[in-house]
Amino acid sequence: MFKKQIIFVFVCGAVISVAHADESKDAAKLEATYGFSRSNQSLINGVLINYKTDPTLNLAYENTRWFASIQNGLGAWLVHHDQLKSGLSINYMMGRNESADKRYAGMGNVSGTAMAYLWGEWQPIKDAITLYANYGNSLSDADAALGQWGMTLGLPLADKLNVFLDHSRSWGSRQYLQKYYGVTMSQSISSGYREFMPSGSGALYQNTQIGLVIEARKDVDVIIGYGKSTASGALMNSPMLQKQSQPISTIVLNQRFNLN
DSSP states (O other), rough: HHHHHHHHHHHHHHHHHHHHHTTTTOOOOEEEEEEEEEEEETTEEEEEEEEEEEEEEEEEESSSSEEETTTTTTEEEEESSSEEEEEEEEEEOBBOOOOGGGGGGOOBBOEEEEEEEEEEEEEEETTTTEEEEEEEEEESSSSOEEEEEEEEEEEEETTTTTEEEEEEEEEEHHHHHHHHBOHHHHHHHHHHOOOOOOOSSSSEEEEEEEEEEEETTTTTEEEEEEEEEEEOOOOOGGGOOSEEEEEEEEEEEEEEOOOO
């Protein structure tokens, strides 16, 4: 799992480098976001039941025609305006590693997979309100789908200091729920969990986080956030979940590069 994730990071970095070389004549942007976050989504460990603080990284390149990033994959713009963006891409659906989380003991690994990915974000009030949503469908398992939608509110507190509030919700198809939170008969024997077969799609988590954005330099921001992630009532039917709420936190640097 670790090797697959690291290879994925370096492939995205290579794609961005090639894009910069080939498309430098177009208006382009390059950003890097790196730091640490506590969540159930880990570049190193994949999907987790018990949230963990792990390194986080996003490299994002875009020009007027297409984009490449670790977060949104490699794809083309459907809409590309200053305050409204939407893209269709090939992205990566994380797997899980049995050894990464004690709650997965006896459950086996789930391989990551390529997925078709549709995403968009809209700022009805620039830098103050951002609405976003995404939907991904596995290319190796047509019924495994994952979606998210949310809103970020921003407010200036002082010169070079802003506060933000972010709230999001996630959803999974029945097949996604079965792969990551379900327990088959054979898994029940090896893990000791009762058998659990989700009957349909449903909500996964709702996340709320408040934090600060500090402009350290003209092209460098420090982002600090803290909040709570709450599993849905339906998700708590999975015998692997012990607690409904867990703390989430973020501390990252966001660096922008001038390509012109």
